[in-house]
Structures are given as structure tokens and as C-alpha cells.
Amino acid sequence: MSFLSVDIQDKTYPNECVAIQQLKFSAPKGEFIAIVGPSGAGKSTLLNVIAGLDPQFAGTIRFGSSELAQSGAKLGFLFQECRLMPWLSVRQNLQLVVKHTRPTPHTKTIDEWLQCVGLQGCGELFPAQLSGGMQRRVALLRAFIVNPDVLLMDEPFQSLDAPTAAQLRRLLHELWQNSAPTVLFVTHNLREAISVASRILFLSSRPSKVILEYPLTRLAPLDIESDDVAAEHKKILETYPNLLAGLHLD
Amino acid sequence: MDQLQINMWQTIKRLCAPLDGDCIRLLPLIIVVLLWQISGYYSDNKILPQPSAILNLLQKETFEGDLMFHLGMTLRRVAISFLAAMILGILIGLAMGIYDAVDKALDTFLVIGLNIPALVIIIICYIWFGLTEYAAIIAVTINKVPMVAISLREGARALDNKLFQVAQVYHLSKFDIMTKIVLPQLLPYIFGAVRNGLAIIWKIVLVVELLGCSNGVGFQIGGYFHFFDISGVLAYTFAFMLVVFAIEVLALRPIEKYLLRWRS
Numbered sequence: 037m038s039f040l041s042v043d044i045q046d047k048t049y050p051n052e053c054v055a056i057q058q059l060k061f062s063a064p065k066g067e068f069i070a071i072v073g074p075s076g077a078g079k080s081t082l083l084n085v086i087a088g089l090d091p092q093f094a095g096t097i098r099f100g101s102s103e104l105a106q107s108g109a110k111l112g113f114l115f116q117e118c119r120l121m122p123w124l125s126v127r128q129n130l131q132l133v134v135k136h137t138r139p140t141p142h143t144k145t146i147d148e149w150l151q152c153v154g155l156q157g158c159g160e161l162f163p164a165q166l167s168g169g170m171q172r173r174v175a176l177l178r179a180f181i182v183n184p185d186v187l188l189m190d191e192p193f194q195s196l197d198a199p200t201a202a203q204l205r206r207l208l209h210e211l212w213q214n215s216a217p218t219v220l221f222v223t224h225n226l227r228e229a230i231s232v233a234s235r236i237l238f239l240s241s242r243p244s245k246v247i248l249e250y251p252l253t254r255l256a257p258l259d260i261e262s263d264d265v266a267a268e269h270k271k272i273l274e275t276y277p278n279l280l281a282g283l284h285l286d
Numbered sequence: 287m288d289q290l291q292i293n294m295w296q297t298i299k300r301l302c303a304p305l306d307g308d309c310i311r312l313l314p315l316i317i318v319v320l321l322w323q324i325s326g327y328y329s330d331n332k333i334l335p336q337p338s339a340i341l342n343l344l345q346k347e348t349f350e351g352d353l354m355f356h357l358g359m360t361l362r363r364v365a366i367s368f369l370a371a372m373i374l375g376i377l378i379g380l381a382m383g384i385y386d387a388v389d390k391a392l393d394t395f396l397v398i399g400l401n402i403p404a405l406v407i408i409i410i411c412y413i414w415f416g417l418t419e420y421a422a423i424i425a426v427t428i429n430k431v432p433m434v435a436i437s438l439r440e441g442a443r444a445l446d447n448k449l450f451q452v453a454q455v456y457h458l459s460k461f462d463i464m465t466k467i468v469l470p471q472l473l474p475y476i477f478g479a480v481r482n483g484l485a486i487i488w489k490i491v492l493v494v495e496l497l498g499c500s501n502g503v504g505f506q507i508g509g510y511f512h513f514f515d516i517s518g519v520l521a522y523t524f525a526f527m528l529v530v531f532a533i534e535v536l537a538l539r540p541i542e543k544y545l546l547r548w549r550s
Contacts, residue, residue, distance in 0.1 A: 087451075088454070088455075089451050089455070111455050111456075112455075115448070115452075117448070119449060121449065121466060121470070123470040123548045132456075132458065132466055133456040162547075164548065182456060
């Protein structure tokens with residue numbers, strides 16, 4: 037049985053703009069899925085709907101055999117911006133979410149988590165005292181520290197410089213391999229999708245729907261500039277030349 | 287400049303360095319007091335008494351007169367009306383900022399409250415409730431509530447919805463949402479309201495005391511005014527200013543600095 041099952045019949049905004057229509061996919065436990073689509077295709081809307089932040093839609097988001105919202109599944113969400121509370125220290129930001137999580141025998145302390153992401157000694161600093169990359173690491177940690185069943189990521193590394201983004205992608209993979217949540221990673225960068233995911237969902241332009249599911253077979257994250265990524269990128273675009281424009285393939 | 291002058295200049299700079307910030311604050315004040323002292327020396331003492339004369343009177347009123355009692359009464363009125371105005375203003379302002387219907391319903395009253403002269407409210411309260419302590423406090427509170435409300439309404443409107451989405455995703459409790467997300471965002475607006483509030487309330491309380499109280503700094507200043515005793519007026523004003531300054535420096539600034547330390 038699929039772990040996460042998304043079936044959105046219709047998502048229309050109050051201004052009559054139809055954002056999503058007949059969008060369906062499912063994801064087994066622990067799969068890392070990248071969602072790629074043209075700008076304005078409704079990728080962020082899709083994640084907001086799945087997270088329950090936008091309940092005005094027709095369809096179902098299921099987790100196992102029940103609705104995601106009622107299933108008790110834990111969510112992690114890495115937004116486009118870090119969305120840390122600027123008035124709370126790094127430790128307080130993490131404590132804020134972790135205290136609503138049931139501890140397990142393997143639960144790490146906050147200091148252990150900070151050490152995992154190379155932020156040891158930064159617990160008492162405020163977000164404004166950290167660099168953009170460090171803030172992003174805290175936000176990533178906040179998403180993982182709740183031990184999520186489903187992790188939603190909305191273009192999380194888009195505003196970072198290339199080396200920092202590469203470092204964070206590796207960190208993301210390490211964290212993902214340890215706890216194996218189902219990841220939905222939204223990006224408009226096909227190379228980034230190829231470098232991190234085990235399957236790519238291509239969305240059409242509005243109204244958004246899945247136009248292609250493209251599986252990848254790999255265990256480790258690839259360097260976005262590597263030859264392997266470049267070859268896969270070329271292969272996809274040669275096979276489906278209209279894909280990134282969000283045009284329907286049939 | 288020879289070497290000796292350079293050394294002297296550097297020594298002076300080194301000695302003054304720790305005082306730089308305070309010097310800038312104090313220097314204009316010292317100049318004004320000196321000019322005042324000199325002008326007072328050449329003027330009629332009844333029109334412009336020297337600062338030294340005012341300090342003497344202040345000392346006498348503090349240790350032998352009733353200054354502490356009157357100051358205490360004024361501070362009591364300020365404290366009660368300030369607290370009442372802040373609580374009411376924050377509640378009304380938040381309700382107006384969050385709920386559109388409340389905003390529409392109360393907006394007209396807010397505009398009236400902001401623009402109606404304080405003196406009118408004071409006189410109406412004294413006529414309706416008599417020359418009582420309650421009337422004085424109600425009058426001050428009514429004058430201040432609209433200013434607090436308008437500040438907090440803006441604060442509520444500026445609350446960042448994106449942070450509430452974080453709270454929703456991570457299932458934060460209502461208590462955490464209030465204390466860790468809402469309140470910190472409102473703090474700058476609350477501090478703004480506190481500062482403006484105190485500044486206005488001091489002034490209104492003095493008018494209230496002048497018009498209808500039998501004690502307090504305002505009452506005393508009124509008494510000195512009847513005798514055209516400018517020394518008494520200035521002595522009480524000076525005592526009052528010292529208290530205001532002490533509250534600002536010893537309470538407001540440190541609390542604000544601590545609570546908003548994340549900004550620096």
C-alpha cells in the first residue's frame with residue numbers, strides 16, 4: 037500500500053484561477069521525490085495543500101489508510117524562506133517544535149543534532165547572528181528533529197550560493213538516510229532534481245497535473261555539476277523536449 | 287603641534303574616551319543650565335530664578351515639605367491609569383487588528399477618541415462622576431486608550447502569517463503561539479505605546495490634578511501658579527522630570543534592550 041497518496045481533483049483560488057486539476061501520485065515510505073514544473077505551475081500550492089495549510093480544495097490526501105490530517109503522521113516543512121523565529125535562539129527554535137514530539141529511545145538531544153549539522157556551539161545564537169547557509173541548516177534541522185513521516189521542501193536551497201547549496205544537499209541526504217521520511221522536494225531546477233531524488237514528477241503549467249513520472253536509480257546524492265547529472269539532464273530533455281515548458285506530452 | 291602638545295591631546299582624548307557617549311548626552315544640558323544660571327543672575331528672581339535656587343527649594347520641599355507625598359499621589363494616579371489604559375488599549379487594538387468587523391464597528395470611536403481634546407474628557411468626567419479619584423483616573427484612561435489601541439491595531443495587522451503556518455505544520459500549542467509568535471511580534475508596538483503612553487499620561491494627570499484634585503504635583507503647581515511662584519512651579523516640575531527620567535533609564539530602556547536583544 038502506498039504510504040502517501042495525493043489525489044487533488046481541483047484547487048481553484050477565490051479569484052477563479054485554477055491552480056491544480058486532476059493531480060494524482062503516490063509515494064511509498066521513504067521515497068525521495070522531486071517535483072519539477074515551470075514557474076507558476078502551482079508547486080508551492082501543492083505542498084501547502086498536502087501540509088493542510090490550504091484546506092480549500094477538492095480531493096484527498098491520504099497517509100496509509102486515513103486522511104493525512106487525521107492520521108497522526110508527523111510533517112516537516114522546509115519553506116522557501118527559513119521562517120525561523122528571529123526572537124528565539126537556535127536552541128529555542130528547535131525546542132519549540134521538538135517539545136510537541138514524542139521522544140523515542142533513539143531521540144537525540146538538541147546538542148547532538150546541532151553537532152550533526154556542524155552547528156555545535158551555535159545553540160544560544162539568534163538567527164540574525166547566523167549566515168544564510170547556517171540559518172538554512174537550522175531550518176533543515178527543525179524539519180528533521182520532529183522525526184517526520186513526510187518531509188515537504190519548497191525550493192529550499194534556491195537563494196543560496198552553489199557551494200552552500202551543494203553542502204546542504206549532501207546534509208539533507210545524510211539526514212534523510214538516517215530517518216527515511218517520504219520527501220517531496222519542489223524545485224524548478226531539473227539538475228537539482230536529478231542530483232537528489234529517486235523519482236521526478238514533472239508538472240504541467242496551470243492547471244497543474246503530473247505529466248511525467250521519471251524514475252532514477254541511485255543511492256548517493258550527485259554533484260549538480262557532475263557528468264552523470266549532465267548526461268541524465270540531456271537524456272531527459274532530448275526524450276521530452278517540451279517538458280520544462282510544462283507542456284502536455286501526449 | 288610639538289610632541290608635548292600631541293601627548294597632552296592624546297592623554298585628554300584617552301581620559302575622555304570612556305565618557306564619549308555620556309558627554310554627548312550631558313554637554314547640551316550642562317550648557318543650558320550654565321546659561322540659565324548666568325541669565326538668572328542678571329534677571330528678576332521672581333521671573334527667572336537661578337537653578338541653584340530651584341535646587342535649594344527642591345531640597346527643602348523634599349526633606350521638610352510635602353513634595354514626596356504629592357509626587358507619590360501623582361505616581362499612583364499615573365500607574366493605575368497607565369495600566370488600565372494599556373490593558374484596555376491592547377485588547378481593543380488587537381481585536382480591531384484581527385477582526386475586520388470589530389475594526390469597522392470601533393473605527394469611528396477611535397477617530398473621535400484620538401481627536402477629542404483631553405480637557406473636554408476631563409471636564410465631562412468631573413461633571414458626571416464628581417471631583418473624585420475615580421473620575422480623575424477614568425478621565426486619564428479614556429484619553430490614553432485610543433492611542434494604545436491604534437498602535438496595537440497596526441501591530442496585529444503586521445503579524446507575519448508565514449510564522450503561523452510554521453506553527454500549524456508543527457502543531458504548536460495555543461500558548462506557544464501566543465507567547466513565542468504573537469507576543470514577540472507585538473513587543474515593539476507595545477513598547478511604542480508604553481513610551482508614548484507614559485509621556486501623554488504624565489501630562490494629562492497633571493491637568494486632571496490641577497482641575498479637580500486636592501493633592502498631587504498638578505495640584506501643587508496650580509497652587510504655586512496662584513501665587514506666581516515660579517520657583518515652586520519649577521521645583522515640582524524638576525522633581526517630576528527626575529522621576530520620569532529615572533523610569534526611562536532604569537526600567538524602560540533595560541527591559542526593552544533585553545527583550546529586543548535579538549534585533550542587534
